[in-house]
Amino acid sequence: MEKVDIKRLARELNLSISTVSRALRDSHEISDSTKKKVFELARQLNYQPNPHASSLREQRTKTIALIIPEVANNFFSLVIDGIESIAAEKGFHVLIYLTHEKTEKEVEFVRQLSNGRVDGILMSVSGLGQSITHLEDLMQKNIPLVFFDRTPDELDVPKIITDDRDSSFRATEHLIQCGCKKIVHVSILRQMSISDKRKQGYLDAINKHGLPEMVLDCSIDEEETYQLIKTCIREQKPDALFASLERLAIAAYYVCGELGLNIPGDLKVLSFSNLQTASLLNPPLTTVTQSAFDMGAAATKQLFRLIKGQEIDERTITIRADLIRRKSTSCD
Amino acid sequence: MEKVDIKRLARELNLSISTVSRALRDSHEISDSTKKKVFELARQLNYQPNPHASSLREQRTKTIALIIPEVANNFFSLVIDGIESIAAEKGFHVLIYLTHEKTEKEVEFVRQLSNGRVDGILMSVSGLGQSITHLEDLMQKNIPLVFFDRTPDELDVPKIITDDRDSSFRATEHLIQCGCKKIVHVSILRQMSISDKRKQGYLDAINKHGLPEMVLDCSIDEEETYQLIKTCIREQKPDALFASLERLAIAAYYVCGELGLNIPGDLKVLSFSNLQTASLLNPPLTTVTQSAFDMGAAATKQLFRLIKGQEIDERTITIRADLIRRKSTSCD
DNA sequence: TGTTTCTACGAAAACGTTTCCGTAAAAAAA
DNA sequence: TTTTTTTACGGAAACGTTTTCGTAGAAACA
Incomplete structure (x- = not known):
């Protein structure tokens, strides 16, 4: 099957390459009759311009x-x-x-x-x-x-x-209004400005209400994170856990399962998350959901x-x- | 900032374009000394070849x-x-x-x-x-x-x-072994061969065990699907629901919530699904999970x-x- | 020494477009 | 009628590569 490029169209129509190109781009320099002929043949042969040639020539992709x-x-x-x-x-x-x-x-x-x-x-x-x-x-x-x-x-x-600090602040205040006194903020990747902002929102709310700052920084490693959360919950006995990332909340759910803790009875959990099934979890997870x-x-x-x-x-x-x-x- | 292309490298090194190109591609036709010079300058100027020019010339992208x-x-x-x-x-x-x-x-x-x-x-x-x-x-x-x-x-x-028919067959037999007698298979997009195969696996298992065929075909529309499932569960009273797609199982969970039905007590649910949080749902969802x-x-x-x-x-x-x-x- | 083969490089074509420039013929203006 | 403008098109350059072809000079061989 012969290649179908502008050259082919030009040859078959007895036109120059430039004319065909201009016709295809609907230039005013080309008469309606030739335009029609060009369009027709292009459609027939299902002509598609080579994008790399265009990108190279036009310097845009x-x-x-x-x-x-x-x-x-x-x-x-x-x-x-x-x-x-x-x-x-x-x-x-x-x-x-x-x-x-x-x-x-x-x-x-x-x-x-x-x-x-x-x-x-x-x-x-x-x-x-x-x-x-x-x-x-x-x-x-x-x-x-x-x-x-x-x-x-x-x-x-x-x-x-996202309004990370503010939404984190609001979320923390929500926990406080629920009567939580020992709220731990769990986060990861401490170098990320976004984590910092979320943590800051938490701290601001905590300090505003005179509660103790409880911060847990986890690692990237899943297993290590799981252990850190488990130890934290067992030893510090927080009454609420605010996860900065979805996967931390998931880990917390598993930990609670293992420790036999009831959510929200023993521990309230809240997380930044875009889980579609948040409302189907056991129990349904309160989330800060970004658009x-x-x-x-x-x-x-x-x-x-x-x-x-x-x-x-x-x-x-x-x-x-x-x-x-x-x-x-x-x-x- | 002047553009850095092969021409620039050639000019600055007093070489021809072809030599530079060959040097960059480590051709044996080029002496080690010039190769070294070319590599060095390319590194210094952070030369990156224009991919569209290459694609056009090489006819591969x-x-x-x-x-x-x-x-x-x-x-x-x-x-x-x-x-x-x-x-x-x-x-x-x-x-x-x-x-x-x-x-x-x-x-x-x-x-x-x-x-x-x-x-x-x-x-x-x-x-x-x-x-x-x-x-x-x-x-x-x-x-x-x-x-x-x-x-x-x-x-x-x-x-x-995926081994759609076989895995569907196995899943259906699992339900049967759990004692289910009225298993409804819920599917969507009836024109899809993959749906057909899943349905076929279900039918084969059902027929093998002499149980009634119960098939529910839903539409693409979320709300309509929800209503169909609800009506089906209420009127046909199946004891198990086998969803061909994740979202159908999700819908079933909501329906059960609304109707006050207990899973798995009143209705067992099983679904093709890749939900990471399947084990955290209420109750944890049995899945056929594709790799x-x-x-x-x-x-x-x-x-x-x-x-x-x-x-x-x-x-x-x-x-x-x-x-x-x-x-x-x-x-x- | 003369001939052949390598070695290392340059000129130019090619990939498929777009567009600048030039120009016959037709149309408009003078 | 002559001059100017417009219309509609063709030739060729350009985009940045890769590769074919050609060739000086060095090296190897006779």
Whole structure:
């Protein structure tokens, strides 16, 4: 089957390549009659322009890249949904890269993207607190770049974030209103600004009400985390556990199962989470739920503004998270 | 900041473009001394080749496309993980497309990919039973193509599937062994071969044991599905519900909550599902769990074989699903 | 010494587009 | 009628690579 490119169309129609190209792009320089002929043949042969040739010539790719730590995670899945909805609408393609929380991978991906592969990059950084020179390099190259959720504080870049401190504060006050006196905040990845903000919201609420600060920093390792939580619950006997991440709450549920503790009777549990089945858990889990889809959509819209060269008014967009009260923190 | 391309390297080193290109690709035609010089400068200036120029010239892109119905779904999230793990290993890039179960979108994506954008395509089809001419077109163009999970029976293509019939049979027998006599199989998207196979496994087991066939076909609409399940449970009073899809089991859980039915006392529930939190539900849900990560990885490996032009021995790879027994089908 | 074979490199074509520039013929203006 | 403008198109350069082909000079061989 012979290849179908512009050259072929031109040959079959006895036209020049330039004329065919212009006809396809509906240029005013081409007469309606030839346009019609070109369109007709293109349709017949199912002509599709070679995107790499176009990208090379036009110096734009209609493609964006998404770099995230992981995908098997309700938050990021929903974010992808939001991103895709906007990208598809604009006819853009989306490349996806998973760092698995490894900065080296992030550095490598960024390097790969630094020479015209994409028109812009959306990113939720892995392991913050690490070196950010690769991100600075990217900015220097003037590649449109938008961060979401996990953003580097050190850089002045467009970002989409959750009201982490405030929602954490509200969540903590919810626990306090339920009568909890010993609330432990469980967190991970201490280098992440987002964890810090959540912890800060907790601390602010705790201090406002004169309660004791109880903070547990876990590691990345699942098993170690499980043991830490177990020891904490057994020895410190908190009456509420506020998890900064979904997987920490899951671990807490298992620990309670093992220790024979009743939720919410013995321990109230609350977590940042995007679990769709939160209300089906035993017991239904009270969550602080981020609008993940909206964050993805907002980030993408912002990125398109940058790509189009438009000035952006708000460099930081904050999207409110909702506290959804369920049985794991019920008061009776 | 001046652009850094091969031309720039050549100019600064007083070499020709071809020599630089060859040096970068470590050709034996270039002396070690010049190679060293070229590498050094490339490193200094952080040279990255323009991928579109390479793709255009080489007629290969080191990019694959993934077309799936949705991403906010545990199964597909894990599949993506599996795909990415293999792709990253080979230095390939992954484009992601979501059809949201709409065949029109699938057709459009396929059209967009039909002219050299990618080296191959991985796909789980949307709404089977629809027209498949767009897939036939793709095959005619000789674009490497591998299907997984939801595959079109009509086409002779490489595919990765679950042992849907067999695992469904085993699951149904598990319910029967628990003493269930009125087992209803709930399914959706009746045009999907995968649904058919699951239903067939159920029917085979039911008939083998001389029990009544009870089949409920739901629609895509969430609310309608909910009502159908509710009516079915109330009027037909099954003692077990076998859901072909995760979301149907979720709906069943809600229905039972509303009707005040006890799981597993009044109704045992079992479902195909990749929910990570299945064991934390109330009650823990017995699942038939596909090895989603492995399916993604296997599909990608298969695709790479096609891309390399290797003959593939097994055109259909079946990956076994596991029945994980939990409390929702407990016998006591 | 003369001939052949390597070695190491340069010129240029090619990949498939888009667009700048140029120009006949037709139309409009003078 | 002559001049100017417009219309509709063709030629060729350009995007940044890779690779084919060609060739000086060095090395090997006779």
